[in-house]
Amino acid sequence: MQITFFHDVLCPFCYVTNKRLKKVLSEYKGVHVKHKAFMIISSLDDLLAAAPTEEDARELFKSEFSILTRYFPDYDPKKVLEKGNIGHVWSLPPLMACKAAEFQKGDEGHWEYFSLAQEKFFMGGENVNDDKVLISVAEEIGLDVEKFKRDFKSKEAKLAVIQDEEEAKAMGIKGVPALVVNEKWLIRGVQSEEYLKQVIDDVLTYGEPKKIELKAYWEQ
Template identity: 30%
Template sequence: MTAFTPSSPDKLRVDIWSDIACPWCYVGKRRFEAALANFPQRDQVEVVWHSFELDPAVAARPGQSMRAILAGKYGRSEAQAQQMLDAMTQTAAEEGLDYHFGDLQPTNTFQAHQVIHLAAERGQGDAMKERLLRAYFTEGEFLGDPEVLVRLAAEVGLDADEVRAALASGEHASAVRQDEAQARALGINGVPFFVLGGKYGVSGAQSPDVLRSALEQVWAETHPAPLTLLAQDAPAEGCEGDACAVPGTANQT
């Protein structure tokens, strides 16, 4: 599906494609939250999270360290890969995030995305997204284990048995695939990616100022302010509804 559900007249919908295993996605989430905090209509913004897998082929089982994976992916030495991780850790720290790449356990995120969809149905989508990102980048949790996902979901208020059953049945697998298909249809190749008002895209973990400016621009275009009448000496004749003023009289026809 490629169509967006339109926002209600008093809302601005922001669709965000993101992966739990993406360090810039956590940074982007914090920067978007900072932009939203300074946006006057923040209470009228509806955020919808969408699934995106940076590496759908990665194994679900524990494997190589993040440093070794980066070295192999970019053709760097492990020392150079560690420098990349150190730089990312510093960037995250500037946003108040505490990354521990040495403890991180890379894994497939397909099931974790399913849990977010279930949580969204229960009004806890953002809380679940936040909990999984912290578990992955800060706490070194192995998100390829369904029981770990069940425990983390229970921490944000979901029913453990319901989560366990949903994962076993793959109840929300199609929702994840639909998100990914929609991303391809829109030409989204990297994350985070923000779609504002169903028509404007912002790519990457942009600064809070850039994101707030985008929010303001789209809000102004989709929610125009009422006209302000300029001062005038006296009422002027005109038509309103099916009645028009008669020149020189107080009558209307």
């Protein structure tokens, strides 16, 4: 069974889905997760136009960070943003870094890198556009750092992100998180652990969803 997970490091809903999916899959064997990039802030120029100063950018991000309070009542977005490290942050740099991790350790490397980068962003208030932060993630998950430094700004990494985006668009995916089960059934948005378990149980047992009705991505 394969689950293709389209996501962005800067997406709070992806943060929740990632945690739930990791927890659920700890109970299963034989489920492979394929990781795909999808930029929610695809233009630095557009971000600068909407938020000229770094303070403006933090104000803009406040609503995104506040989304996590729906799922984690003790989460304090103000405390994270007051650290002042997050300013004009856009999607491409951390997603290219995820691809650089994938080049070394496949989907597991991508997942490790993505998960820690999200922790640093949403919990640590760190700037995941900063080279030092991105390199520190590579160090912490045990990548070959010299290779990572060559790869995370490479044309190959950028092309890999763009190709994932084009694939998502061709499938009609317009937002993340999005999970595609066995290259067919589409799960949109944040779902409960129980929901995810039911889909996985059905697909592993019957080869298709039964109790939860899912449409193929081309039927959306």
